[in-house]
Amino acid sequence: MQHNLSMANSKKMSIVSSKVPIGFLLAMLYLVISFFGIQQLLVPKYQTKLIEGALPGEYYKEKIRHDVIFLGDCEIYSNISPITLYRQYGISSFLRATSSQTLWQSYYFLEEIFSYETPQIVVLSISAMTEGSAVSEAYNRLNFDNMRWSSSKYRSIKASMTEQETYLSYLLPLLRYHSRWSQLSSEDFSYYFSSPEVSHSGYLMRSDINPLDTLPAVRVLADYEFPDICFEYLDRIKQLCDSHGARLILMKAPSVYPHWHEQWDLQIREYADANNLFYYNFIELNDDIGIDMSTDSYDMGLHLNIYGAEKLSSYIGLILSVQYQLPDCRNDPYISVIYDKKIADYDLMFSEQKREWEADKSLSIDKKD
């Protein structure tokens, strides 16, 4: 009798002990699913507001090779149109540029690019040479939230983190964005599973016009030397390009302010000469390009609108196609099919933006009257 009881007890115990790990595992699974499910809901989608944040993720949606990669900050993603480069010269290109992208972020983006493909030419905007440290946590988030996990991302975050940030909050963004529960909008639900492209091969189109009236006063600086860290990463970018057989070109976009000081320009020229690189300061070439800041900027000379971007792209495209003999991808049936779709989207967005801007303009004139 006693033996039977102890048998029953031990059987019961074994059922209980086998239930606990299964229950525990199921609960852990539920915790992981709910954590990542809620995380997906609460992280910003960058589709209607701060769309620059979506740019780092656009690269992974590309299905074609790129012969030219542009690296840099807003002076790249606002000022160069890859669609124009393709339409006029058959150049397949992509802009790997985000807001206030620092030199080291450009380096790690390039490192990641080389793990996917080997472009022939890398064009680097040197406007970030003035930034010796990450601008702010907000910009870091814009630049990393949609970047895929890789050793390059890991090192880029490590190099960019500001004092208050923790690496864990990049690994688990819910720890950073948990407080967005009170700011959820329809965008968070609409783009929960997928998010459409916001750029045209990295180019953020703006068709509105906000002309330059007067140039802001030039600020005199105490020190014009670029930070050492920027030169260090410029060297590393050059070495990376060399090791992959890519040609590095330096450029300064034709934005008329913030003022590009002569001392800065001289340092870049010296660096380019010393390292046998081409450097194009497009501010000096504004007249040749045909940029007119009364019609070609959407924010009074800081960034170019589509009219200015197409002029600049046309000019750069000519240099690239003539000097570097890039292949004409219009003859590649696979690439041309994809670009046809890109061109259609580009033209459609341009016409929509133009219509909207003209409607807004006439509305504001009516209000004034």
Added chain:
Amino acid sequence: MNLTSIGFILFVAIVLTIYYVVGKHLQWMVLLLSSVGFIGLSGPFSVIAVSFVSAATYGLTMAIDRINAQDSLSQTQLSTVTDRSVLSARRHTRKNLLLTAIVGINLLIFIAVRLRDPLLLGLHLNNETDSMLYRLTSTLPLGLSFYVFQAIGYAIDVKNKKYPAERNFLKFTLYLVFFPCLTVGPINRFEPLTAALYQPHCFDGLQLQKGLLRLLYGLFKKTIVADRLLIALRVMDSNQELQTGWLFWIYALIYIIVLYCDFSGGIDIIVGVTSMFGIKLEENFLYPFYSKNIAEFWRRWHITLGGWFRDYVYYPLVLSSFMLRFAKRMKKISKILLSSQLHIYLSTLVIWLLIGLWHGISSNYIAWGIINGVLVIFSMYTDSRLKQYGWFRSITKTKLYNYCSIALTFILVTITMLLDRFGSFREYLSALHGGFTGQSIDVLDALSSLGLSLSEYILVAFCLILIIIIGILVRRETLDRWFKKCSPLLRFLIIDVSVMVIVVFGVYGIGFDAAQFIYGQF
């Protein structure tokens, strides 16, 4: 290390794993090493302070214990009564001297740390000189107020032969520095805690789940309610306009909610953590806002501190020969209403003054002690006097009386607790005056400028209702019974949901200055 940080949770998880993996006889060693590591993380001054307190208290209590042993031996060996009494008196004096030394050393360290800033200023040390002493003392030693009081209580008990002194120095040190109790207490008694600390513990899944849930409940109170309202409180602190008229009372209400959720949340975390190790701690809160008078409130709020002062200061004081002589004399002099109880009231006032000073050496804390002492005496007096009348006893049995008493006690507590927020008693009085006479700006406008959105106010209100409901269920033990009956899977799911609620609705991360527990500063 902040109790609400991921670092602390990871630390607990690692210690817990090692605790149940190693042999049972080594479990207390795991707790000791982790406690020393925990203190070490908060700076060298903490390690030095705890080592000194531990070594001094251990050495001197061992000496007391030896005298106690000699005392009991001589009771049997010495033949004459006179010899025994002479020797006993000598030993009593030696024990008193040793106890005075223990209390003196502990209090000296405690007071020195309390007066750290003026002391450093007096020695012309500041961070500009970057002196060794300044760097060493730039952070408060972790848990000092708690282990100093535990050490004194332990020494008094050993002297009174309540229990023999602990012979193992490491085990004694563990009692003082058990890591979960170093931030917000509670102040533990030697016997109940060490019985559980030194005992081997088997892994118990249900116990672990219950402990985890209690920890999560603490995090819920702290990170969702207290830390969120703390944002509003800091905005109000920085703007005098937001502390005038009606807003003063809102300020007071926010503070009492923050204080309760912060302190009781911290205790919930600690009790949860320790119960995961199979160690049951004394509760520090017993639904204090159900109290019908101030004396009852203080029996339900920070119970271990009140209990410590009652047993180690109040009783010795009220039963001291001085007080007894004083009581006798008062009875002879006058037969008026108060005279027979005057020595009790006087002792109560002294105790409250000391509790006030324990919180901080400044005029607002002295006033805090005196006001609370007077209120406690008043509630003791009215309770004993008015209940002599039949009509009053019948009133006290009505629900309305109970509700009114609870409401009045809450208001009094809310007003007195606010003394913490001011640098001096004068500042407090001026703010209180503004609360009665000042013209406040539009309350809704003010609330919208406190850094919280409407949805956050709704969330806080919802959480407070939830805390009240949970309090009622826990009080009736229905929650505990229900949780035990649940299947393991359901229990895990409840824990999962709680984790997610804290992760999403908690206040933490960049942009929020992680708040240490308010009671941590004491």
